[in-house]
Amino acid sequence: MDFTRDTDINELRRGSQPELVVDREQKPQSDIFRFENRDGLAFNEYRAFSISVADNPVRLCMKTNRLIKVMPRYDLLYNIVCDFGCHFIALVFPFMTVKIYGNNLGDLQGMLEIQRVNKIEEFEPRFHVFPKDVDLATEPVITEIVIEGSDIDAEQERLDYLERVRQDEEDALRAEEEQPGG
Helix, strand or coil, rough: CCCCCCHHHHHHCCCCCCCHHHHHHHCCCEEEEEEEEECCCCCCECEEECCCCCCEEEEEECCCCCCCEEECCCCCCCEECCCCCEEEEEEECCHHHHEEEEEECCHHHHHCCCCEEEHHHHHHCCCCEECCCCCCCCCEEEEEEECCCCCCCHHHEEEEEEHHHHHHHHHHHHHHHHCCCC
């Protein structure tokens, strides 16, 4: 089975449980963890976007390399703005604008127009590897996703949460130190 943008990831997962494999061949300076199914397909092979082959999806899932994911509904998409060089796409929603930068984004723009895209993902070299058969001169690659105007700043919420966790850990350590015999 070929892993292409047209393949639904759920189809890949059906029938086989992923195994954790350490791939040291592609980046010898660090370990890359790959999840593989019985067919040997890596779940972290990078694809800029995936499309729904069955129905038009209700939501569009967009993942940034800052570990932020937004999932607005397609029916709230007001406008799609793009350049002719296929390096920029903006998705305008009433509550936010999502700016997508990269290379060879023409196919992505076409699939967004007919609301077939179910996932858009920014390339992150720490998590992704390119499949061996990919021609980077023609393959879509998203280099940056910028979310503007959202009511909730997800990145700040994540940082605030991590700060609260750090503070709780410090408080627990202080409490242990203050206990008699500790």
